[in-house]
Amino acid sequence: MTDSPSPQPDLAADVSTEDSSRIQEPRLWRGDGWTARVIKNEDDDGWAVAMVKDGEPEPALVGPWTMGRDKKNPKPLDTAAFHTLVKTASEFVRRHEQQLHATLHQRITVTAGAGRITVSLDIVPDEDHPHALLSAHDEAGEPLAQVRVAPSFKLSRSSAVAWVDNAFAKPADRADR
Template sequence: MTDLLPDPDSKIEQARLWRDNGWTARVIKNEDDDGWAVAMIKDGEPEPALIGPWTMGRDKKNPKPLDGNAFNTLVKTAAEFVRRHEQQLHATLHQSIIVTAKNARVTVSLDIVPDDDNPSATLTAQDEAGTELAQLRVSPGFKLNRTSATAWADGGFQKP
C-alpha cells in the first residue's frame, strides 16, 4: 500500500502553499472581505500561529504568489509572535517580587500550573541568600503584588 500523503518534512514551494524549516504558509481566502490572507502554521500545531493579510496579485482578483523572500519574512514574523506569546505566558505563570519585610529583603514567587482539571499555584519566599523561608499552595487566582507579598511575609508566612 502506498502512502498518498506527502512527507511532512518535505519542502513545498507552490504559489499558495510553502513549507520549509518547520513552518507552512498557506494563502487562504479572507472570510471578512474580498481579499486574501496567509496562515502561518508551525509543524505539529493544530492551529495557525499567525494569520495576516496577503497582497492581491496584479489582476486585483487572485493572491500574489508566495516566494522565498516572502516566506522567510513570514517565518521570522510568526516565530517572533510565538516567542513573545511564550514569554508573556511564562511571565504570567511565574511571577516574582522582592519586598522588605521585618527589615529583611524577601523574594516572593508565585508559580502557577495551568491544568484544565486541577490548576494549582505555589507561593514561595526566599531570603537574600536564596534560602527557602516558606512555601505553600494557594489558589491559581492569587494576585501577587507588593501589598500581598509584604502582608504574607510580615504575617509570618501564614496562609493568606
C-alpha cells in the same frame, strides 16, 4: 596500484526529511518548521496567509496577503516572502510564550524585618487541579516558606508584605484579591 575514482555519494539518498517535505507552490510553502498557506479572506474580497508551525493544529499567525496584478488572485509566495513570514510568526510565538511565562511566574522582592525577601507566585495550569505555589526566599536564595494557593491569587507588593508579616501563614482564598 591504480587510482580508481572514489564512488560518488548518492545525493538523492542523502536528502533529509526536511528537504523532502519542502513544498514551494504559489499558495503553499513548507519548510524551516513552518507552513504558509494563502487563503481566501472570509471577511472581504482579499486574501490572507496562515502560518502554521509544524505539529500544531491551528495557525500561529494569520495576516493579510497582497493581491496579484490581476486584482483578483493572490500574489504568489516566494522565498523572500516566506522567510519574512517565518521570522514574523516565530517572533509572534516567542512573544506569546514570554507573556505566558510572565503570567504564570511572578516575582516580587520586599523588605521585611529580616532583610530582603523574594516572594514568587508560580501558577500550575493543570486542567483537573489548577493551583499556584507561593514561595519565599531570603537574599541568599534559601527557601523560607511555600504554600499552595488558588491560581487566582494576586501577587502584589502589598499581598507579599502581608504574607511575610503574617509569618508566611497561608493567605485566605478571597475572590476580591
